[in-house]
Amino acid sequence: MTVQIGVGETGKLMRRDVVQALLENRDGMLAIGGLGAPAWDITAAGDSPLNLPLWGGMGAAAVMGLGLALAQPERKVVVITGDGEMLMGVGSLATVAVQRPRNLSIVVLDNEHYGETGMQETHTKHGVDLVMMAKGAGIADSRLVRTAAEVLQLRADIHAGNGPIFAQVKIDETSQPLVLPPREASILQARMREAIMGPQAHLQ
Amino acid sequence: MQREQLESAPSAAADWPDQIYDLLKQHNVRQVGLVPDAGHSRLIKRCLADNDMKVVSLTTEEEGVGLAFGAWLGGEKSVLLMQSSGVGNIINMLSVAIAHRTPCPILVTMRGDFGEFNPFQVPMGNATQACLEAMGTLVKRADKPEDVAETVNATLRLAYNTYRPTATLLGQRLLGAKTFGR
Numbered sequence: 001m002t003v004q005i006g007v008g009e010t011g012k013l014m015r016r017d018v019v020q021a022l023l024e025n026r027d028g029m030l031a032i033g034g035l036g037a038p039a040w041d042i043t044a045a046g047d048s049p050l051n052l053p054l055w056g057g058m059g060a061a062a063v064m065g066l067g068l069a070l071a072q073p074e075r076k077v078v079v080i081t082g083d084g085e086m087l088m089g090v091g092s093l094a095t096v097a098v099q100r101p102r103n104l105s106i107v108v109l110d111n112e113h114y115g116e117t118g119m120q121e122t123h124t125k126h127g128v129d130l131v132m133m134a135k136g137a138g139i140a141d142s143r144l145v146r147t148a149a150e151v152l153q154l155r156a157d158i159h160a161g162n163g164p165i166f167a168q169v170k171i172d173e174t175s176q177p178l179v180l181p182p183r184e185a186s187i188l189q190a191r192m193r194e195a196i197m198g199p200q201a202h203l204q
Numbered sequence: 205m206q207r208e209q210l211e212s213a214p215s216a217a218a219d220w221p222d223q224i225y226d227l228l229k230q231h232n233v234r235q236v237g238l239v240p241d242a243g244h245s246r247l248i249k250r251c252l253a254d255n256d257m258k259v260v261s262l263t264t265e266e267e268g269v270g271l272a273f274g275a276w277l278g279g280e281k282s283v284l285l286m287q288s289s290g291v292g293n294i295i296n297m298l299s300v301a302i303a304h305r306t307p308c309p310i311l312v313t314m315r316g317d318f319g320e321f322n323p324f325q326v327p328m329g330n331a332t333q334a335c336l337e338a339m340g341t342l343v344k345r346a347d348k349p350e351d352v353a354e355t356v357n358a359t360l361r362l363a364y365n366t367y368r369p370t371a372t373l374l375g376q377r378l379l380g381a382k383t384f385g386r
Contacts (some may be wrong), residue, residue: 054298060297061207064277067270071274072279093264099260186305188304189304
C-alpha cells in the first residue's frame with residue numbers, strides 16, 4: 001500500500017484516499033461507481049476499463065454489481081456508491097443478500113449529504129443506520145468503517161472474496177476536485193466487456 | 205392448501221409459457237430477474253428448476269434493469285419478467301439500458317386490460333405500451349396463444365441483436381380475468 005489514508009477537518013476519512021486504497025493493486029477487480037462523487041472518486045483513482053462510472057441509474061448500483069458478480073463469479077466486484085444513491089435503492093440489499101454472491105462487496109461512502117445538488121442532508125445525517133439495514137436484509141458481514149485501519153481490513157476482506165460484504169464508510173463531507181470519466185456510456189459498457197471477455201465481447 | 209388465486213393465470217392446458225421457456229434456452233439466457241405475476245407463474249417454475257439459470261427475485265421491477273445491465277457487462281444475457289403495473293416502476297431506469305446500449309428484453313403480463321376486476325390495475329395497464337414507447341422501448345403485443353412464441357422471439361432478438369430495451373406485452377385475453385361474477 002502506497003496511499004496514506006488521511007482524515008479531514010471533521011476527523012472523518014478522506015473519500016479519495018479510501019477509494020484509492022480499495023482499488024490499488026486491484027488484481028482485475030471490477031468496480032462500479034455510483035453516480036456523482038463516487039464516480040469521480042473511482043476515476044481519480046485511475047480511469048480503467050475495469051471501472052464502470054455511472055452517470056445515472058440512481059438506486060441501482062448495488063443490483064448492477066449483483067448482475068455482474070453473478071455473471072463473473074471468478075472476479076471480485078466492488079460497488080462504490082454514496083449514501084443518497086444507496087438509500088434510493090435500499091431494497092436491493094435484500095435482493096443481494098438472498099443471492100449471497102461471494103465475490104460482491106458494496107461500499108457506501110457516507111458523507112450524510114446529497115453532494116451534487118447543494119449538500120442537502122440525507123437520512124443518514126439523522127440517524128438512519130445503513131449497516132443495520134444491510135444486516136437486517138441478511139448481509140451478515142455488514143460493517144461501519146471510521147478509521148484507516150478499518151479501511152485496510154475492509155480492503156483485505158474484499159480481496160479475500162468472503163462476500164457479500166456491506167460497508168458504510170463515514171467520510172469527510174468536503175467536496176473534491178471534479179475528475180470526470182468518459183460520458184459516452186456505450187463506450188463505458190463496451191470497454192469493460194472487452195476487458196473481461198476480450199474482442200469476442202463485441203461478437204456476442 | 206392454497207386458496208384460489210385472485211390474479212389471473214393461464215390455464216394448465218396452455219403451453220405458451222413452456223414455449224417462452226424454450227426460447228430463453230435457445231437464446232442462452234442465464235439471468236432471469238422478476239417480480240412475480242400469476243401470469244408468469246408457470247414460466248417462473250420452469251426457470252427455477254433450471255440449474256443453468258440464475259433466477260433473481262427483485263423487491264421492485266426497477267432493480268431488474270440494473271440487473272440486466274450488470275449481467276450484460278459480465279457477458280450474460282438476461283430477461284426481465286413482470287406484470288404491467290411494474291412497468292411504472294422502471295421508466296427512468298430504462299435510461300441505463302438506452303445510454304449504455306444494453307440488451308434489456310422485458311416480458312410483461314398485462315393487467316388492467318380485458319375484463320379487469322381491480323380498479324388499481326387499470327391506469328397503468330392502460331398506459332403500459334405508451335409509457336414504454338415514450339422511453340424508446342420497442343413494444344410488441346401478443347393476444348393469442350399461437351402468437352406468443354413468435355412475438356417473444358422477436359423481442360429477444362431485437363434486444364440482443366440491436367442493444368436496447370424491448371418488450372412483449374402478453375394480453376390479458378391469454379390469461380383470463382377473474383370477474384367474481386361481475
